[in-house]
Amino acid sequence: MAKGPAKAVELYRLKASNFSDKLAPNQKEYYERAADWLEEQQFETLEEATAAMRNTEYYEGASIAMITDDIRLRIRAAEEVGYDDVAQVHRERLRKYKERGNSYAFSQEWIDDLNLAAEKSAVYARRKELFGRIFSGYFEIAGNPQSDHRKRAAEDMRDALRELDSMGVSFDELAAQRAYRQLTMMTDKGMDRFIDFIHEFSRGAYEYDDMSNPAEEQERLGRWAASNRDMIMAAGKCEKWMRASCVAVPSDAPEGYDFIALKEVKL
Numbered sequence: 001m002a003k004g005p006a007k008a009v010e011l012y013r014l015k016a017s018n019f020s021d022k023l024a025p026n027q028k029e030y031y032e033r034a035a036d037w038l039e040e041q042q043f044e045t046l047e048e049a050t051a052a053m054r055n056t057e058y059y060e061g062a063s064i065a066m067i068t069d070d071i072r073l074r075i076r077a078a079e080e081v082g083y084d085d086v087a088q089v090h091r092e093r094l095r096k097y098k099e100r101g102n103s104y105a106f107s108q109e110w111i112d113d114l115n116l117a118a119e120k121s122a123v124y125a126r127r128k129e130l131f132g133r134i135f136s137g138y139f140e141i142a143g144n145p146q147s148d149h150r151k152r153a154a155e156d157m158r159d160a161l162r163e164l165d166s167m168g169v170s171f172d173e174l175a176a177q178r179a180y181r182q183l184t185m186m187t188d189k190g191m192d193r194f195i196d197f198i199h200e201f202s203r204g205a206y207e208y209d210d211m212s213n214p215a216e217e218q219e220r221l222g223r224w225a226a227s228n229r230d231m232i233m234a235a236g237k238c239e240k241w242m243r244a245s246c247v248a249v250p251s252d253a254p255e256g257y258d259f260i261a262l263k264e265v266k267l
Helices: 003-018 025-041 046-053 061-080 084-100 108-143 147-166 171-175 178-184 188-203 214-227 229-236
Strands: 242-250 257-266
Touching: 003 025, 003 046, 025 046, 025 061, 061 084, 084 108, 108 147, 108 171, 108 178, 108 188, 147 171, 147 188, 171 178, 171 188, 178 188, 214 229
Parallel strands: none
Antiparallel strands: 242 257
């Protein structure tokens, strides 16, 4: 085989090796088969190989494989988070593409179907946003000692619960789904506490008195600092300090929270 076609075979095999069996199986298979075909034909020039390829399945095969993999990934992603109606739209897109090929891919119907999937996905995105607001409100009410902050959080939580109701979905329905539970990063026990709190909150009044007296808290911290003076002084002499940006998540831990480090740096 001449140098030009041989380089094309080498390139196709390299491309095939870079595609994942799970994420892009159609593209991987296409480049493997195309490389085999080019090698078998023993073309003398690259121009000859290109002309011959126009009359085969390999001419548009790369774009067909790419689009097929893209649709399959969208189906898989929707299925994994429980968006069954979104997945069904993409299954229909895959069926139409297999039947009609690029005549469907370059049609208004293709655009309409993509827009339909996006509209359905937007509903789930809004649900996630509302669920996140509910959890943030719970986190604020459970941990912020200042009554005014907790009152604002409670009002925002009420608004989010009302909007969920207007969308025809309940908090319990979302809390039962893995995609929403994962947003909280909580353990099962912590999640149960969260759900129980929302049930109690939805049933009636909630007290918003300040959880602590600032003067008492200051006095308590002063006593702790005095009793741990040596430890504080020793820490101050350390050459290196570790600093972390953390998020505290209500859980079944003894202190009621898990503290998750988002980033840690040495000072």
